[in-house]
Amino acid sequence: MHVLSSLDDNSTQSVEESVLAALMAIGRLMRQRTASDIDPGTFWLLHTLRCNGALRVTELAAKMSLDSSTVSRHVQQLDRSGLVERKADPDDGRAQLVDVSARGHELLNEGFAQRKAALIQHFVSWDREDVEALERLLNKFVNDIDSTIAELEQK
Structure with missing residues (x-):
């Protein structure tokens, strides 16, 4: 069942x-919204920035497989909230890079802590071996997806 x-x-x-x-x-x-109050869609955008460092909006959109105009709107929202900062691209002074601000890092840390606490709460009744098996299989699944996407992008 x-x-x-x-x-x-x-x-x-x-x-x-x-x-x-x-x-x-x-x-x-x-x-789900957490006490950090970052919109769920922009939470993952901020996380992607933190993992990759400062990026142009077009690069960020490509990493997230989203349209540049969508990412641009999210970045504007994050900029107004003080969660990102813009700086000149050292390779092209006409372009801007977007990076996570100190406040953005703080809210990301809070958001991840809250999500981790939710997972821990759900795993309380699980055997440790089952949690480890789930981790292994999810990593395998994500790696397979990443490989497939990389192959498609090379075509």
Whole structure:
């Protein structure tokens, strides 16, 4: 029996549908607003900036597989909130780089701490071996996705 709601109530859920439903449920959990009050969409944008360092908006959009205009709107929102800072691109003075501000780092740390606490709460009844197996399989899954995307981008 699948705990998650079926994507198609008229048939038994396939393994793929069950995984998709589980990923959507996990996504909902990770997108919930936290006390840090960063919009869930911009939270991941800030995280991407922190992982990659200062980037042009177009580079950030490419890393996130999003449209530049969408990322530009998010960056403007983050800039107004003081969560990013802009600086001249040393390679091209006409262009700007966007980077996470000190306040942005602080809110990211709070947001990750809150999300980690939520995960810990959900894993309380799990055997440690099961948590480790989930970690291993999720990493394998993400690495496979990254490899597939890299191959497609080379074509």
